[in-house]
Amino acid sequence: MRNEAEAAKVLVGADRVLILLHKDPDGDTIGGSLALGNALEHLDKKVTLACADPVPKPFRFLPGAERIQADFLAGDVETLVLVDCGDLIRCGFPDRISEFQKRGLPIINIDHHPKNDVHRIATINVVDQGVAAAVQIVAKIIDDLDITIDADIATCLLCGLYTDTGGFRHSNADRGVLKFAAELLLKGARLRRVVKEITGSRNVGALKLVGLALSRVKVDHDLGLATSVIRKEDLELLGVTSGLGGVVNIINSIPGTRAAVLFTELPNGEIKGSVRTETEGVDVGKIAALFGGGGHKKAAGFRFKGRVETREDGDFEVFLD
Numbered sequence: 001m002r003n004e005a006e007a008a009k010v011l012v013g014a015d016r017v018l019i020l021l022h023k024d025p026d027g028d029t030i031g032g033s034l035a036l037g038n039a040l041e042h043l044d045k046k047v048t049l050a051c052a053d054p055v056p057k058p059f060r061f062l063p064g065a066e067r068i069q070a071d072f073l074a075g076d077v078e079t080l081v082l083v084d085c086g087d088l089i090r091c092g093f094p095d096r097i098s099e100f101q102k103r104g105l106p107i108i109n110i111d112h113h114p115k116n117d118v119h120r121i122a123t124i125n126v127v128d129q130g131v132a133a134a135v136q137i138v139a140k141i142i143d144d145l146d147i148t149i150d151a152d153i154a155t156c157l158l159c160g161l162y163t164d165t166g167g168f169r170h171s172n173a174d175r176g177v178l179k180f181a182a183e184l185l186l187k188g189a190r191l192r193r194v195v196k197e198i199t200g201s202r203n204v205g206a207l208k209l210v211g212l213a214l215s216r217v218k219v220d221h222d223l224g225l226a227t228s229v230i231r232k233e234d235l236e237l238l239g240v241t242s243g244l245g246g247v248v249n250i251i252n253s254i255p256g257t258r259a260a261v262l263f264t265e266l267p268n269g270e271i272k273g274s275v276r277t278e279t280e281g282v283d284v285g286k287i288a289a290l291f292g293g294g295g296h297k298k299a300a301g302f303r304f305k306g307r308v309e310t311r312e313d314g315d316f317e318v319f320l321d
């Protein structure tokens with residue numbers, strides 16, 4: 001039996017399903033989880049959606065987004081589904097996930113990241129590294145559940161496709177992606193709304209933050225690397241917590257560079273790095289893994305304890321603690 005069909009069979013047999021999104025949630029984990037949750041409710045399942053971090057504002061328009069909880073009751077769960085998680089640390093809720101494992105609950109891992117520690121604990125791995133977004137796998141499972149994709153589900157799926165391909169501009173926006181997007185549009189997916197909410201609206205603070213990040217771009221010609229920095233004071237001053245999506249993609253557009261990194265200093269003393277490349281043969285997922293992070297060949301991220309310091313010439317330097 002194909003893994004999608006096996007996952008669908010387990011889901012049909014479960015009454016109470018918990019769907020977990022990954023920390024620092026993006027459009028793929030949010031869209032995929034909401035689409036699957038919505039489909040399961042058509043089958044009268046009791047669905048709980050949870051994420052260790054809040055859903056960023058640009059994604060709150062998605063149908064059902066208000067139902068994503070910050071926490072959940074572990075005793076209430078029969079089947080666990082992880083969407084787009086990449087690894088266990090990124091899932092959040094480590095204690096309860098190992099509790100589920102001890103109880104022998106079915107754990108379904110829906111993902112398109114390279115093999116990782118989630119594979120070991122999952123009872124069913126529905127993983128395809130060849131797809132651009134986890135929503136493409138979710139759609140197959142929904143198909144196997146025999147649920148018709150309506151306009152709400154289609155909009156959620158399209159959101160994952162849109163964000164994980166950088167608005168259909170990255171090299172992973174292949175024939176399969178565009179064909180699937182066209183099918184979703186035929187089913188009523190609201191592409192204009194997705195574009196407007198996710199990339200077409202930034203408040204003044206967020207725009208100024210983009211400006212700051214761009215004004216600090218440095219290029220290391222030997223490494224072929226473009227970098228920039230956002231300081232925690234910038235976030236406080238401008239009152240911005242989200243809206244930064246896409247800045248690293250702009251930095252990644254400089255001719256002659258091979259990759260781009262945006263360092264963001266977080267209030268908790270960590271530095272978040274977002275890495276992008278469009279260069280053939282460069283795998284930023286491996287670079288992120290050196291810092292304990294992960295991701296894909298073309299887009300990845302990591303976090304470490306560190307700080308940003310200003311040099312005398314006004315330039316910034318990032319240090320590992």
Ligand SMILES: [Mn+2]
Nearest residue numbers: 028084134164
């Ligand atoms: Mn993804």
